[in-house]
Amino acid sequence: MTNEQNTVSRKEASEALDSIVTNKHRLIETQRPPILLTLLASISYAAIIFGYGMTEHENLWALAMWLGGLGFAISVGLSYYTSRILGVKPSIIPKSSASMRLTLMSGLVFIILIIGGRELRLIGFEYAPHLAALLAGIILFALMKKYPTGEYVEEKNNDNS
């Protein structure tokens, strides 16, 4: 079954590719964690970054950071547990190179937001932690919604048709 043998036509190849992407999306759509859980994880994560950015020695923002950490751990744990019950074990360590790239990129962005939010406030940008927390929350929400199983899934497109 090779390209040269022409046993698979362009139409069949296109349908097979569409089938791969469609099936991945179908599975992902059924495995998204509940919106409230995603929101809780995102808000908790934003609280960690905001708390870290605002912390001065032992002030109350440090408590917000720890409470955010607790909320984040609970929501991620619940999300993982829900997936397991539904029959999916999400990837903790990405399996494909595209997923690895996505994880590294998002990790880098989060590190920049965590450090940047705090450091910019220390040099006078008062609202840097607010902005960093907001961005981190939005990015995490989008990632959890788009890639709930922890693996990168390509977008549906019509290039193959």
Next chain:
Amino acid sequence: MTTLNATIHAPNRLQICAILATSAELEFKLIREHLDVSDSVVSKHLKVLEESGYIQLKKRAEFGRSRTWVALTSEGRKALSSHVKALKAIIADAV
């Protein structure tokens, strides 16, 4: 020269490999529901994929019952990736 993988190209097996690529492991029951076929049909396809070394089956007792988990092996991921490249090559050649 990219070649299509006959083992993966069968419609049901292609679907199985595609959904397995989205996570670390999927439960047998979920695969069956996704494909909307009987247990025996899923078992038959999983056996073919397992014999080719593309998937791994694990039985575990969880939540008070025995569950069969299916995972795509690294060899299976490579085979699926090559198969996708071959399909894209066919489309590109035909343009």
